[in-house]
Amino acid sequence: MNTGRKASAVTCEEARAERDSRGVSQGSRQAGVMPQRLDTWGGVLEQAEGGSGSLAGRRAVAVVYSSYPGDPRPRRAAEALAREGASVEVICLKETDAEPERETFNGVDITRVNLKHRRGGKVFYIVQYGTFILLAAAILAGRAFRRRYDLVHVHNMPDVLVFSALVPKLFGAKIILDLHDPMPELMMTIFRLREETLLVQLLKKFEAWSILFADAVLTTNEAFKKLFVCRSCPAQKIEVIMNSPDEEIFQCHESEQSASRESSNRFVIMYHGSLVERHGVDLAVSAIAQTRERIPTAELRLYGRCTPFLEQVLDWVRKSELSDAIRYLGPMKLEQIPEAIRACDVGIIPNRRSAFTEINMPTRIFEYLSQGKPVIAPQTAGIQDYFGPQELVFFELGNIDDLAVKMEYVFRHPAEVLEMAKRGQRVYRSHVWSGERTRFVNMVAGVLNRGKLSPA
Numbered sequence: 001m002n003t004g005r006k007a008s009a010v011t012c013e014e015a016r017a018e019r020d021s022r023g024v025s026q027g028s029r030q031a032g033v034m035p036q037r038l039d040t041w042g043g044v045l046e047q048a049e050g051g052s053g054s055l056a057g058r059r060a061v062a063v064v065y066s067s068y069p070g071d072p073r074p075r076r077a078a079e080a081l082a083r084e085g086a087s088v089e090v091i092c093l094k095e096t097d098a099e100p101e102r103e104t105f106n107g108v109d110i111t112r113v114n115l116k117h118r119r120g121g122k123v124f125y126i127v128q129y130g131t132f133i134l135l136a137a138a139i140l141a142g143r144a145f146r147r148r149y150d151l152v153h154v155h156n157m158p159d160v161l162v163f164s165a166l167v168p169k170l171f172g173a174k175i176i177l178d179l180h181d182p183m184p185e186l187m188m189t190i191f192r193l194r195e196e197t198l199l200v201q202l203l204k205k206f207e208a209w210s211i212l213f214a215d216a217v218l219t220t221n222e223a224f225k226k227l228f229v230c231r232s233c234p235a236q237k238i239e240v241i242m243n244s245p246d247e248e249i250f251q252c253h254e255s256e257q258s259a260s261r262e263s264s265n266r267f268v269i270m271y272h273g274s275l276v277e278r279h280g281v282d283l284a285v286s287a288i289a290q291t292r293e294r295i296p297t298a299e300l301r302l303y304g305r306c307t308p309f310l311e312q313v314l315d316w317v318r319k320s321e322l323s324d325a326i327r328y329l330g331p332m333k334l335e336q337i338p339e340a341i342r343a344c345d346v347g348i349i350p351n352r353r354s355a356f357t358e359i360n361m362p363t364r365i366f367e368y369l370s371q372g373k374p375v376i377a378p379q380t381a382g383i384q385d386y387f388g389p390q391e392l393v394f395f396e397l398g399n400i401d402d403l404a405v406k407m408e409y410v411f412r413h414p415a416e417v418l419e420m421a422k423r424g425q426r427v428y429r430s431h432v433w434s435g436e437r438t439r440f441v442n443m444v445a446g447v448l449n450r451g452k453l454s455p456a
Contacts, residue, residue, distance in 0.1 A: 058087070060151040061088070061149055062089070063140070063152065075334075088107065088108045094112035136164040140164055141167035144171050148168070149171070150173060151174050153178060154177050154178065154214075156179050159207050162214055176218060177216075178218045180220055182224060183207060189357070218240075222240060224240075243361075246433045249337075250370040250371070252371075270300075270368075270373075272302075274304060278354055283398065284300055285317060285322065287400050288407070289322055291408055295408060301340075303329050303340060304331055306331075314326070314328060338370070338371055347365075348376045348407075349364060362383075365387070369421065372425060374417040376393045378396070378397035
């Protein structure tokens, strides 16, 4: 793919300037066709094209320690409830000075707490989480006294954020705890903690207490569900609602790639998302270094908010001979990601090996496949619950040498990987957000009407 643009490694400040100039701001596997999925009450789901008003008159609030509408999962869930007629509020962080403290976006009323998500040590996390929990609890309590909530949807991290909903719960609100990630495994990965350490054991206790407090629990993939059920959650209390892209934004495209490749054209590899150590951007850079002689036209494009870890990676790139092969392009709005994907040849999930990445199922896989692009992904339990080697190009998790080999394989076998992308897209189509949204709305209605999930 010839973009006509020379690649370069840039600093975060340079990428931010380029972003501003173009108006970009942050904002059990079955191959092929998947079987029909049942809702919690055993009925085959119908994919709704529009809201039915099934939650009309209900009052719901989501609490999330992140940005909104920049965080896709809380946004999809809140807008799904609003689409069904519910009055929906969101309490979230105020990540930039430009964001208003109050606004309405796509029918959702947003309240931003004047805190910014910053990465730091363990004590820093505790202080930030604790401050947000107290502020969110105060807002919820004040509003619940004036007009009672029917539903509070709390997104982790942290798990104990669910206790900010204590006052609404006392007034009769139902509480859904949405476990995006298992917090013990994620903290083990971030801080290199051993499972037997006191902090990890405490986090497991917090997880169990949080699940006990909630009326229903959601999580994002089957591997996470198995972990929670094994450790702290009754099976009938938890549902998987996948992190599927909103197809109104990620409209499916057939691959526009050719079955052959001109050796003079740029071979564009793309990564977008959190630029942190566990996601292995440095491994991708090292793999590019290994393939330079064999793929001189390879270019790695990185999208996401700048982090101290990324600065270290880019500093190393500038000191190496890779400055023309690594391009950092800053963060994007969610709506801009599909176009960027269509401009690449392959998407990559270069994760490091950890307790968390072994069981994670990155949404980016679905996003690449929605645009007809092949994906290089780690061969892990979380991903293999949904995909096999017929749909994704697998590499050994955390192995730079194998990652480099698979990059070269994609470059030299365009026809084969094009067919893999087509098969992968069929798997994605069985998990599109319209289906997940219907399951989510049905689950919410069941919790509100019955007070708890019922076995399928």
